[in-house]
Every structure is written in C-alpha cells, then in structure tokens.
Amino acid sequence: MRRTLAVLLLSTLSITACSSNSSSSSAGGSSTTAAASCAPASGPVTLTFTSWVPDIQKVVDIWNQANPNIQVKVQTGPNGNGGTYQNFFNQLKAGNAPDLGQIEYDALPSFRVQDGLTDLGSCSEVTAAKDQFVDWTWNQVSFGEQGHVYAIPQDAGPMAMFYRKDLFEKNGIKVPTTWQEYADAAVKVKAAGGYITNFSTGDPNQFAGFAWQAGAHWFTNDGTNWTVNLTDPASSKVAAYWQDLIDKKLVSAVPPWTDEWNNAYNTSKDWTWVSAVWGANTISSGAPKTSGKWAVAPMPQWTAGEQAAGDWGGSSTAVFKGSKHPYEAAKFALWLNTSSEALTALNKAAALYPAAKAGTSLPALSEGVPFYGNQKIYDVFAAASAQVKPDFTWGPTMTQTYADAGDGFKAAASGTGTLLKALTDAQASTIKTLQSQSIPVKG
Amino acid sequence: MRGSRSGSRHLAAVGFFITPFAALFALFYLVPIGYAVVQSLYQVKRTGTFGPAHDVFGGLVQYRRVFSDSPFWQSVERVQLFGIVQVPVMLGLALILALLLDSGLVRGKRFFRLAFFLPYAVPGVVAAIMWGYLYSPNLSPFTAFTAHVHLLGADLVLWSIANVVTWVYVGYNMLIIYAALLAIPPEIYEAARIDGAGYFRIAWSIKIPMVLPAIVLTTVFSIIGTLQLLAEPQVFRSFSSAVSSTYTPNLTVYATSSVPNFHLAAAFSVVLALATFVLSFSFLKFTQRKGVQ
Numbered sequence: 001m002r003r004t005l006a007v008l009l010l011s012t013l014s015i016t017a018c019s020s021n022s023s024s025s026s027a028g029g030s031s032t033t034a035a036a037s038c039a040p041a042s043g044p045v046t047l048t049f050t051s052w053v054p055d056i057q058k059v060v061d062i063w064n065q066a067n068p069n070i071q072v073k074v075q076t077g078p079n080g081n082g083g084t085y086q087n088f089f090n091q092l093k094a095g096n097a098p099d100l101g102q103i104e105y106d107a108l109p110s111f112r113v114q115d116g117l118t119d120l121g122s123c124s125e126v127t128a129a130k131d132q133f134v135d136w137t138w139n140q141v142s143f144g145e146q147g148h149v150y151a152i153p154q155d156a157g158p159m160a161m162f163y164r165k166d167l168f169e170k171n172g173i174k175v176p177t178t179w180q181e182y183a184d185a186a187v188k189v190k191a192a193g194g195y196i197t198n199f200s201t202g203d204p205n206q207f208a209g210f211a212w213q214a215g216a217h218w219f220t221n222d223g224t225n226w227t228v229n230l231t232d233p234a235s236s237k238v239a240a241y242w243q244d245l246i247d248k249k250l251v252s253a254v255p256p257w258t259d260e261w262n263n264a265y266n267t268s269k270d271w272t273w274v275s276a277v278w279g280a281n282t283i284s285s286g287a288p289k290t291s292g293k294w295a296v297a298p299m300p301q302w303t304a305g306e307q308a309a310g311d312w313g314g315s316s317t318a319v320f321k322g323s324k325h326p327y328e329a330a331k332f333a334l335w336l337n338t339s340s341e342a343l344t345a346l347n348k349a350a351a352l353y354p355a356a357k358a359g360t361s362l363p364a365l366s367e368g369v370p371f372y373g374n375q376k377i378y379d380v381f382a383a384a385s386a387q388v389k390p391d392f393t394w395g396p397t398m399t400q401t402y403a404d405a406g407d408g409f410k411a412a413a414s415g416t417g418t419l420l421k422a423l424t425d426a427q428a429s430t431i432k433t434l435q436s437q438s439i440p441v442k443g
Numbered sequence: 444m445r446g447s448r449s450g451s452r453h454l455a456a457v458g459f460f461i462t463p464f465a466a467l468f469a470l471f472y473l474v475p476i477g478y479a480v481v482q483s484l485y486q487v488k489r490t491g492t493f494g495p496a497h498d499v500f501g502g503l504v505q506y507r508r509v510f511s512d513s514p515f516w517q518s519v520e521r522v523q524l525f526g527i528v529q530v531p532v533m534l535g536l537a538l539i540l541a542l543l544l545d546s547g548l549v550r551g552k553r554f555f556r557l558a559f560f561l562p563y564a565v566p567g568v569v570a571a572i573m574w575g576y577l578y579s580p581n582l583s584p585f586t587a588f589t590a591h592v593h594l595l596g597a598d599l600v601l602w603s604i605a606n607v608v609t610w611v612y613v614g615y616n617m618l619i620i621y622a623a624l625l626a627i628p629p630e631i632y633e634a635a636r637i638d639g640a641g642y643f644r645i646a647w648s649i650k651i652p653m654v655l656p657a658i659v660l661t662t663v664f665s666i667i668g669t670l671q672l673l674a675e676p677q678v679f680r681s682f683s684s685a686v687s688s689t690y691t692p693n694l695t696v697y698a699t700s701s702v703p704n705f706h707l708a709a710a711f712s713v714v715l716a717l718a719t720f721v722l723s724f725s726f727l728k729f730t731q732r733k734g735v736q
Contacts, residue, residue, distance in 0.1 A: 089703040112493050202681075224492065254581075260579055260580075264581075396493075399702055400698070407689070414597055433704070
C-alpha cells in the first residue's frame with residue numbers, strides 16, 4: 001500500500017506545478033468599471049517592473065537616476081507566451097504581482113478578463129496622453145472605452161514586405177503590389193528555384209496580421225456578449241489564398257523561429273517575408289549572408305491602389321491590480337513610452353518601434369539601414385503604421401486561440417487539413433473555452 | 444509502570460524523528476494535492492464581458508469537461524502506444540547492457556558504466572534540442588538520410604521522441620538493474636557452473652529471475668514517466684509540425700493552465716494522476732499474481 005501511495009503522490013506532482021502558489025481565491029470584490037484612485041504617495045516609492053525587452057535595465061537606469069523618489073526595480077523573464085504571462089497570472093492569483101508588466105496588445109483582454117489590470121482612467125496625465133499615441137494602439141489599451149485606460153502603449157508592429165531586391169531584379173520579376181501579383185510572382189520564383197516565402201506554421205500571429213489587413217474582425221464585444229468570428233469573409237479569403245499557395249507548393253513550410261527557418265533565408269531559398277517592423281532585425285541576425293540584398297516595400301494589397309496594413313505584435317506597459325502606487329507607476333510608464341530619451345534607448349536596446357507618434361521621427365528611425373541597401377526602411381513602416389485598421393479587437397483567451405489555430409495550421413502545412421478548417425476548429429474551441437470561463441459568448 | 448513509561452518515551456522518539464518528514468511531506472505533497480482536488484471542484488462565474496470572476500462550487504462540472512475532451516483522450520492513447528513500444532525496448536536494452544557489464548566479458552567496465560549513464564546527466568530539454576537538430580531535414584549532419592525520411596513528420600515523430608527518451612533513460616535503468624545484479628551472491632554462480640551452466644544459461648535462469656523485482660520497479664517508473672511526458676514533446680513542438688499543443692496529457696494540462704483555466708487544469712491533473720495510479724498499480728498486481736515477488 002505504501003508503494004502505491006507513493007506512486008499516486010509522485011504522479012500528482014504535476015498538479016502542483018500550475019496551481020500551488022495561489023493562496024487567495026479570485027481577486028473579486030472591486031469592480032472593473034470603477035477607475036482606481038490616482039493620488040501621489042507621500043514618500044519615496046519603489047516599484048517593480050517585469051519585462052522581456054532586452055537591456056531594459058539600461059533604459060530604466062536613466063529613469064532611476066533622474067527620479068530618486070520613484071525607484072524602479074526590473075525583473076526580466078522570457079517573452080509573454082514563453083512563460084511570463086503564466087507567471088503574471090499565477091502572481092495575480094497569489095496577490096503578489098509586480099506593479100508594472102509588459103503585456104502585448106493581444107494579451108490585454110486576457111488580463112482584463114482575469115481582473116488583473118488597474119484602470120488608469122482617473123490619472124489625468126494618462127488620459128491627456130491619448131493624442132500622443134497612434135490611434136489604433138490607444139484603442140487597444142482603452143478597449144475603445146472613453147475615460148478608461150488599462151495600459152500605456154509601448155511599441156507596434158506595422159507590417160510591410162521584406163524582399164530580395166537582387167533576386168527579383170536578376171530574374172526580371174515585378175515586385176508585387178497586390179496579393180494577386182504576389183501569387184503570380186510565387187510561380188516565377190518557384191521556376192527560378194526558390195520559394196516566395198515561408199508560411200508561418202504553428203505561429204498564427206502572422207496570419208492574424210494578414211487577416212487584420214484584409215478587414216477581419218475576429219472578436220467583437222458589445223458589452224453583454226463576445227462574438228467570435230475567425231471565419232468571417234475577410235479571414236476566409238486570406239485562408240483560401242494561402243491554402244492555394246501551400247497546395248501548389250509555392251511556399252516553404254518550415255517551422256518559424258528555428259535555425260532551419262534562418263537557414264532558408266540565409267541560403268536564399270526564401271525570397272520575401274511579409275512581416276512586422278521588428279522583422280528587420282530577425283532577418284539581419286538570421287540571414288547575415290544576404291546583407292545589402294534586401295529592400296522593403298508596402299504590404300501587397302487585396303485591391304490595387306488600396307492602402308491597408310496589418311499589425312503583428314507590439315506591447316504595452318500595464319499597471320497590475322494590487323499595485324499600491326498607480327500614480328507613480330503610470331508616471332513611469334508614460335515616461336518610458338513617450339519621452340524621447342526612453343524611446344531612443346528602447347530603440348537602441350531592442351529595436352522597438354514606438355507606439356508614440358513622436359517616436360517615428362527619432363533619428364535612429366530616419367536613417368538608411370545598410371542591411372537593406374541603405375534604404376530608409378522605417379519610412380515604409382511609418383506609412384504602414386498610419387494605415388493599420390484601428391478597430392481590430394483581440395479575444396480574452398488568445399493563448400488558447402493561438403494554440404488551437406496553430407495546431408490546425410501545422411496540420412494544414414503537413415497536408416492533413418486546411419487553414420479554413422483550422423480557423424473553424426479554433427473558433428469552436430475558443431467558444432468552448434469562453435463558456436468554461438463563464439465569459440458570455442454568442443454562438 | 445516501567446513498561447508504559449518506556450513506551451511513551453519510545454513514542455516521543457518516534458514522534459521526534461517523524462515530525463520533520465511529516466511536516467515536509469504534508470507541506471509539499473498532501474497540501475498541494477488536496478488543493479488541486481479542491482480547485483478541480485470549483486468553477487468560475489462572472490457577469491458581463493469583463494466582469495470580475497468569482498469561484499463557485501461546481502461539483503464535477505470540470506470532470507465532465509475532461510471526459511468530453513477528445514484531444515485529451517487521444518493524447519492518452521498516444522502515450523499508451525508510446526509506452527507499449529518504448530518501455531520494453533528501453534528496459535530490454537538496459538537489461539542487456541547490465542548483463543554485459545556484469546558478465547565479465549567486457550574490459551573497461553567502469554568506463555562503459557559511466558558512458559552508458561552519461562546521457563542521463565544531460566538535461567532532458569538539452570537532449571531534445573540536440574536530437575531535434577540531428578533529425579532536421581536540412582541542417583542535420585545526416586541530411587542524406589533525414590531529407591528523405593521525415594523523422595519530424597506526423598508518421599514518425601512519436602518514435603523520434605521515443606528514441607530521445609530511450610537514449611536519456613537507458614543508462615539510468617541499466618544502473619538500477621546492474622546494482623541488483625551485483626547483489627546476487629557469487630556462490631550461486633559457482634553452483635551453477637559446477638552443474639555445467641554457461642554464460643547464457645546463468646543469465647537466463649539465474650540472473651534475470653533474480654533481478655526481476657528491479658525490472659518491475661523500473662517498469663513502474665517508466666510507466667509513470669511515459670504518462671507524464673512533457674519536456675521532450677514541448678521542445679519538439681517548435682521544430683515539428685506534427686506535435687500539437689495537446690500532444691501528450693501533460694501538455695494539455697500545461698496549455699489549459701496558461702489560458703489560464705486553473706480549475707480545468709486541476710481536473711485534468713487529477714484524472715491523469717488517477718490514470719497513472721491505476722496503470723502502475725495494475726501492473727504491480729499483475730506481476731505479483733504471477734508470483735514474481
């Protein structure tokens with residue numbers, strides 16, 4: 001019996017990993033609709049801030065030197081879905097979350113639904129900062145609600161097309177401006193021995209950016225109910241388009257963010273990447289052999305002459321529920337994301353592309369980039385940033401939606417499903433997940 | 444009078460020695476397990492799209508979700524298939540290696556003992572990354588092979604993972620069996636040799652029956668390990684299109700807790716623990732009935 005008990009105990013160990021450090025039940029009580037009071041503290045304050053931006057400490061050091069009474073302690077971690085969000089959720093449940101945390105736009109609804117964010121709507125400095133940010137980023141942090149602000153926008157990921165200028169010229173292929181031209185070019189690229197691009201399997205965020213550009217509305221929230229629509233006409237159109245390229249084997253399907261993926265670009269096997277502004281560094285570090293041969297053009301359009309862009313990524317700085325010093329935390333978050341010294345430092349440290357309008361005129365963002373043949377690539381992204389549709393809403397369980405869509409995309413890439421089926425399945429499982437969390441949902 | 448006093452002193456001593464263990468055992472085993480069971484009986488209620496959540500007692504509602512979750516049960520079947528093939532292969536290899544080391548046929552016994560054991564010292568994640576690289580169709584040093592046989596594809600990836608797990612744990616299991624072999628009294632071998640038994644006869648009729656308890660033990664450990672596969676498939680997710688976020692039961696638990704849906708994750712864990720318990724216990728019962736022990 002003792003041995004069987006030990007076996008039982010051993011096997012139950014896994015449970016503890018995910019739920020042991022919570023001590024209180026849900027953080028109920030205070031309502032989410034009321035904004036927290038936003039009064040300055042009387043004495044010196046120490047804030048904690050968790051972020052995965054590389055070298056964030058250097059940026060915070062600038063603040064700490066200038067503000068002896070508001071000292072910020074940095075904790076770093078893996079990127080959000082790589083573990084930091086899980087930590088945040090656990091810390092929120094245990095009531096020991098940091099004062100401030102980095103949260104991507106697509107994860108903000110998940111944190112709000114878990115009652116994890118402090119509404120900074122009563123901090124007048126915060127509400128006054130609205131016009132300093134690109135419109136759509138403010139929509140993300142305010143959920144489109146007047147007088148409520150749940151985070152300060154940090155960076156954005158407007159999308160454009162990175163392409164191998166040398167190869168397109170050498171083979172006499174026109175640089176595509178519409179998705180139709182892109183598909184036509186794909187045939188020619190294949191004939192020249194390459195792939196026009198790699199379809200990002202297992203990471204549906206890129207696809208979300210494509211759908212965003214096409215005018216998709218995956219989630220809507222009317223205040224009483226969520227509506228989940230991953231298969232709206234725009235998304236279905238995008239899914240059918242990429243499915244066609246996959247079926248004709250015109251795109252490679254290597255898992256993203258792997259050495260294999262870098263290798264595909266480094267050996268000139270893949271010729272374009274429709275990606276976000278931060279992708280500029282991904283290519284230059286992953287494909288160093290192709291330096292000087294790239295250029296950036298606007299995203300291909302669905303209708304010739306249209307000017308629409310999608311977004312892929314971007315983060316905000318949020319003040320967590322339970323922070324005793326929302327005023328000071330908001331002050332720091334505003335400085336971090338609007339002051340030119342912080343934006344310059346963030347751009348230098350991690351190539352962040354600011355969500356603040358003023359940030360787009362940073363010296364570092366108006367110079368030519370040698371890897372891209374000295375093209376002033378950030379001009380393209382500045383234009384794209386203004387063309388990102390402002391009304392895209394993320395759902396409250398994106399970790400799950402991404403995981404399920406990603407599973408389906410992987411299946412599609414290995415030929416055992418389709419992208420549309422992946423979206424249909426992900427929609428069904430998202431609705432199921434919302435219901436199991438008692439989040440009101442239609443459907 | 445004297446007897447009862449010494450009895451109470453005895454009890455006090457027992458209490459003194461047991462308390463540290465009992466306290467830690469309760470703190471790190473019983474309380475978390477109890478907490479998980481309690482969590483699994485609750486569900487979340489809220490009003491409005493962003494209304495604050497309240498935990499309310501939900502009875503077995505999470506368990507109903509667990510039992511209607513087909514990807515979870517598919518993953519249970521998957522790891523069972525994995526276990527039925529991988530565990531015997533791994534333990535067979537471990538037994539052969541242990542017998543070879545014990546046979547006196549090999550020179551450099553200490554070297555080989557360490558060499559076989561070494562993969563166990565490599566962290567599981569590192570081993571998975573290393574093998575993932577070796578399996579890669581374009582970057583592997585063996586592309587001549589891997590470009591044609593898709594070791595990371597849907598058909599083979601389970602067995603590619605099995606190979607990693609085998610590589611890591613063969614040496615560990617070998618050591619347990621080898622230790623049992625060393626405990627066999629040499630007189631038995633002498634008697635066998637006088638009776639005319641050769642190496643194989645001794646291995647088959649004496650050594651293997653005498654180390655069967657060790658083999659049963661390693662089998663139970665392996666069954667538990669198989670049902671709890673997490674690190675290797677989690678690493679393989681990033682470079683194989685065939686490994687989904689619900690590929691093994693533990694990956695499902697992990698994915699559910701990151702939603703975050705702690706109550707459902709707790710229910711998954713409890714069910715997985717019970718399944719592990721039932722399988723391990725039935726294996727033990729089965730071997731005991733066969734008169735092994």
